Amino acid sequence: MNEAVTTTQFAADLLRAHDYQTPMAALSVANPAATVDDAYVVQVSVLADRIRRNDPVIGAKVSVHDRRPVFSLYPRSSLMGAFEIADRSQLINPVVQPVIVLRLFKELSGTEVTAAQVQAATESVVAAIEVVDHRLAHPEGLNHVDAVADNGGIAKILVGEHGIDISHRADELGSLSCRFIVDDVECGPPVQLITQPLDAVAALANHLGSQGGVLEADWFVAVGPLTEPAPLRVGSKAELHVNTMAPLRLRAR
Template sequence: MTTPDHAAIAARLHDARQTTSPIGPLIADDPSLTVDDAYAIQQGLVAAILEAEGGRQVGYKLGLTSKPMQQMLGVDVPDYAPVLSSMVFDDGHTVDLDAYIQPKVEAEIALVLDQPLRGPGVTSMQAFRALGGAVAAIEMVDSRIADWKIGLVDTIADLASSGATILGSRVVPMDTLDPRLVGMVISRNGQTAATGAGAAALGNPVAAVAWLANTLAAYDVTLEAGWFIMTGSLHAAFEVEPGDLVRADFDHLGSVTTHFTRSSGSDHPRTSEEE
């Protein structure tokens, strides 16, 4: 059996990302690809992005943390990918959609590590003690696979379908809230698009962090102090268009907002919270 060329596949994904030209499903070209192959490809893609754009790793993102998403892809565990500094923006950032292929947005709770965390055997209580606080966040997911026709191998290899992360400005201490019970409303141009709560992320966002620490231990990886963990979407992702204003309001955590535009032409916002 031929060994998959991880570097070549990572280069294809990186080229698709740079040119905003999607490629077909990876498994269609090589049905033998496994989850282990996908994570090896992901590492190559991370290296290529860091070489091209500079920056550094600042955390991790989790995907497939909700039961409906797991059922859709026929899996029973989440996936993960590094978060890179070149992909992280402050509250109020304007996203240029010309830099992406087929973006969608999700509201999430980001948890910030105050201490290093390393598995195996990390419990939710130990993860809670390592965390310094929680932040309101919006993740813009994007896929380099055409028409979002993805399977588990595709999304893992493709940096867990990462696009951009917008973080709120407040870090709320963990001892002041129960992340499971943090409710959220996300709106698009002033109209409610979805609602959710922290419990959508593996039942508890803190448990999601413990899962990640234990999973990464097999690869000799420690979650570092100062990193943040995107703990998974609290609702079904939805598409955005030029001119859109998306705002997520969380109990206790406050709000986070991002605008969408196109550098290649003008856009005309619809009714928004700013009007």
């Protein structure tokens, strides 16, 4: 990046945007020359500050923006309790979307992780409802670099308790039937659907491995979205049904 806006400066500003729920100009606006590598430096810098505040990383996410993968990490503060209500006053412009979550019981490390290894490391797959709230703003919409820098817009996630076992067969992941209803309106299919979740998680593990990181044995990994997102307003109610997984319900106040 050029000297006008360094990754360190931008990460500090982004952390303040998190703290005070205020939007700020996107990385691609502050520095049009910023690269994806710069964006991941910003992402990691913000998460490192959260860790220093006793808010460790407990999970990861694979999503898609502009047809390119976005690898993100969940701090502990993002995980919602079973009966927790999403507080709209602590968010900027949130949307909700359904994802699936792989609960890991084995570590995935290195840069040559395969889909078969992801399957073997997965204890179960459950449904989840994610609240996405981008702190960055761009007059023409966020691009891939911005989505990475903003940690995929991670804000909150409600993870289901009961799911499916894929230890012996993973074909059910390729034929998920999802109904996501927000404020009595059913959401349609996403513009960009991840059709091979195990391959996506393997790519995430290899990305982390190239940076010296790992997918920890007790982490969860979200993949999605499964439908188009919907705005989350005060009083909103979201309900998710995915195959035989336990249904989920999220409310906002």
